[in-house]
Amino acid sequence: MSIKNILIANRGEIAVRIIETCRQLNIKTIAVYADADQHAKHVTMADEAVHLGSTELADSYLNIDKIIAAAKKSGADAVHPGYGFLSERANFAEALSQAGLIFIGAPASALRLMGSKSAAKQTMLQAGVPCVPGYQDDDQSEATLQDAADKVGYPILIKAVAGGGGKGMKIVHNKEQFINQLNSAKREAMNAFGDDHVILEKYITQPKHIEVQVFADSKGNVVHLFERDCSTQRRYQKVIEEAPAAGLSDATRTDILNAAIQATQAIDYVGAGTIEFIMDGDDSFYFMEMNTRLQVEHRVSELITGVDLVAWQIKVAQGEKVPLKQTQIHAKGHAIQVRLYAEDPQNNYLPSTGLLELVKLKKEINTLVDSGVRTSDSVTIHYDPMIAKLVVWAKDRNLCIKTMQRILNESAIFGVKTNVAFLSKLLATKSFKRHQIFTNTLDNGDLDLSHNLIPEVVAICAHHLLSKESESGVWGNNNGWRIQGVQALQLQFLYQGENVMHEITKEGSSYLVDGQYHYTPQASDLCHQHRHHIQVIHNDQRYELTLPDHEAQTFKSNADAIYAPMPGKIIEVKVKQGDQVKTGQTLAVMEAMKMELELKVERDATIKSVAYQVADQVKADEMLIELESE
Numbered sequence: 261m262s263i264k265n266i267l268i269a270n271r272g273e274i275a276v277r278i279i280e281t282c283r284q285l286n287i288k289t290i291a292v293y294a295d296a297d298q299h300a301k302h303v304t305m306a307d308e309a310v311h312l313g314s315t316e317l318a319d320s321y322l323n324i325d326k327i328i329a330a331a332k333k334s335g336a337d338a339v340h341p342g343y344g345f346l347s348e349r350a351n352f353a354e355a356l357s358q359a360g361l362i363f364i365g366a367p368a369s370a371l372r373l374m375g376s377k378s379a380a381k382q383t384m385l386q387a388g389v390p391c392v393p394g395y396q397d398d399d400q401s402e403a404t405l406q407d408a409a410d411k412v413g414y415p416i417l418i419k420a421v422a423g424g425g426g427k428g429m430k431i432v433h434n435k436e437q438f439i440n441q442l443n444s445a446k447r448e449a450m451n452a453f454g455d456d457h458v459i460l461e462k463y464i465t466q467p468k469h470i471e472v473q474v475f476a477d478s479k480g481n482v483v484h485l486f487e488r489d490c491s492t493q494r495r496y497q498k499v500i501e502e503a504p505a506a507g508l509s510d511a512t513r514t515d516i517l518n519a520a521i522q523a524t525q526a527i528d529y530v531g532a533g534t535i536e537f538i539m540d541g542d543d544s545f546y547f548m549e550m551n552t553r554l555q556v557e558h559r560v561s562e563l564i565t566g567v568d569l570v571a572w573q574i575k576v577a578q579g580e581k582v583p584l585k586q587t588q589i590h591a592k593g594h595a596i597q598v599r600l601y602a603e604d605p606q607n608n609y610l611p612s613t614g615l616l617e618l619v620k621l622k623k624e625i626n627t628l629v630d631s632g633v634r635t636s637d638s639v640t641i642h643y644d645p646m647i648a649k650l651v652v653w654a655k656d657r658n659l660c661i662k663t664m665q666r667i668l669n670e671s672a673i674f675g676v677k678t679n680v681a682f683l684s685k686l687l688a689t690k691s692f693k694r695h696q697i698f699t700n701t702l703d704n705g706d707l708d709l710s711h712n713l714i715p716e717v718v719a720i721c722a723h724h725l726l727s728k729e730s731e732s733g734v735w736g737n738n739n740g741w742r743i744q745g746v747q748a749l750q751l752q753f754l755y756q757g758e759n760v761m762h763e764i765t766k767e768g769s770s771y772l773v774d775g776q777y778h779y780t781p782q783a784s785d786l787c788h789q790h791r792h793h794i795q796v797i798h799n800d801q802r803y804e805l806t807l808p809d810h811e812a813q814t815f816k817s818n819a820d821a822i823y824a825p826m827p828g829k830i831i832e833v834k835v836k837q838g839d840q841v842k843t844g845q846t847l848a849v850m851e852a853m854k855m856e857l858e859l860k861v862e863r864d865a866t867i868k869s870v871a872y873q874v875a876d877q878v879k880a881d882e883m884l885i886e887l888e889s890e
């Protein structure tokens with residue numbers, strides 16, 4: 261049958277992206293939304309929208325009954341689940357089919373099998389697909405797990421059987437740490453997935469994440485659309501993805517692509533899927549998991565092959581064959597995607613919530629901007645803090661990197677902390693250019709991404725503020741800078757969490773910084789300002805500074821006390837009044853946005869008081885533990 265109306269059981273950028281293809285195919289779209297999303301972009305774009313319920317996920321995007329009722333009411337004949345949410349739930353696929361609706365996704369049997377990391381690995385081992393050595397059996401007793409870990413050898417990785425999105429994973433470096441990390445992994449897994457079963461895997465020390473986009477139809481045809489390298493990760497989550505994988509030998513590429521086809525055939529798969537492999541320093545690769553859905557990074561494969569994967573999903577869901585044969589699918593050029601997150605790379609990538617005062621994302625030929633938000637929307641704690649995906653295609657990798665840097669520099673986001681400057685700096689590193697980024701590079705702190713504030717940037721900033729002063733004359737003395745005479749000013753701001761102060765003297769069109777450096781701002785220097793926030797682009801590098809005042813209210817250092825970085829629940833308090841603690845020690849653990857956050861102290865100190873206990877709910881910025889003053 262041919263699909264004419266699709267209900268999209270998702271939100272944000274992926275809902276928007278699916279609507280775009282449906283429009284091209286002349287398919288009617290029905291959006292669904294929770295209270296918080298009443299005016300969201302995906303709701304305004306769809307032909308029709310159905311309200312599901314409150315902002316609670318169980319009352320909205322995860323509520324199968326409400327979604328089916330919405331589909332029935334709006335006359336949908338198919339449901340696209342996007343990624344995340346219900347996309348990999350076998351019972352959702354089954355409930356839809358019982359209701360006479362087409363699920364635009366994988367068969368329930370494949371969702372069930374691949375949804376369990378242990379069952380998936382057992383299946384792949386049987387099919388002869390290489391897997392990471394480890395333990396994936398049912399016996400979950402502490403003794404058995406400890407024993408298995410000792411046999412595999414350290415370092416070892418503990419993963420939640422039901423895991424996804426990098427949650428519930430813990431690395432263990434030695435035997436002594438094992439039980440502690442096991443408990444933490446189990447707690448996180450129970451919290452996020454309602455299932456605390458784990459598997460153990462040998463930890464690959466120079467890991468590259470290489471995955472293959474596969475596509476299958478119900479007639480037994482299976483093709484691949486080449487591989488993607490997603491090794492640039494933080495906390496086991498992808499930040500930059502590209503296709504094809506750079507530095508892969510032709511022989512290894514052929515082997516990986518074949519292994520992916522073999523894995524897909526082993527489970528009678530239908531639809532779009534991704535086989536994820538981990539590759540070691542010696543080019544040996546192992547199956548990690550299969551994602552039985554559209555992947556966040558599917559765009560890079562689309563850009564090198566010219567295929568619209570959502571259009572293919574719809575065709576295959578209505579019973580058609582995979583549109584192209586393997587020999588008709590070719591890869592051309594290079595594509596890179598960056599995920600723009602509302603988060604603070606300076607502070608452990610902590611999500612940053614708030615009003616998006618300005619979102620200006622550069623779009624041009626050979627680039628894609630997938631975003632579910634616009635200026636004036638908010639990033640909330642309810643959903644994923646991804647603001648957008650920027651995707652660039654170019655004829656080769658170097659040009660692709662250059663274009664992406666430019667696109668990032670010409671984009672501006674104000675209102676929340678973002679990883680834009682971080683991404684731009686990352687793309688500029690030798691390690692990235694030489695494709696020497698491994699999945700643990702960022703977490704190990706192996707890359708120096710700190711960014712010295714060079715005097716040129718201070719001069720550009722002063723130039724901008726002075727021109728603004730002469731334009732409006734309304735800028736006061738207490739916004740972080742003060743005009744001392746006609747030609748001199750003192751500039752004070754926060755840069756990468758530090759207070760910075762500079763004296764600047766104007767001499768003609770040139771600026772003298774701290775009596776030492778001369779600089780004349782150039783036409784290629786950009787300066788965007790929004791309220792107290794300033795973004796300077798100089799020599800293709802991006803610098804973000806904040807004039808004080810504003811930041812003073814939100815910027816809390818952990819030097820005098822430990823504050824809650826976001827709303828959440830206390831799950832562990834490791835100290836009591838009078839304890840002596842050392843720099844970097846974890847004092848408490850919070851659970852927020854389904855993640856465990858370790859709250860660390862920034863200096864050696866004595867605990868003055870502890871304000872909360874385990875299971876307490878806390879608000880953002882509340883003081884949790886007070887330290888004796890220095």
Ligand code: ADP
Pocket residue numbers: 270271272273274275342343344345424425426497498551554555556557644646
């Ligand atoms: P990948 O698809 O590349 O493996 P992820 O595992 O990070 O990357 O993507 C899936 C995750 O995205 C989900 O597990 C969920 O946490 C998150 N997610 C779910 N729905 C949305 C959404 N609408 N917008 C953004 N992120 C979402």
Ligand code: ADP
Pocket residue numbers: 392417419423424425426427461462463464465467469493496497536538548549699700
């Ligand atoms: P998820 O379902 O959360 O995506 P994965 O099994 O795909 O979990 O692993 C997520 C990431 O964790 C990988 O992309 C990789 O960076 C890292 N990882 C997973 N397994 C290993 C391993 N055995 N050794 C080293 N790193 C690993």
Ligand code: MG
Pocket residue numbers: 425536549
């Ligand atoms: Mg994965």
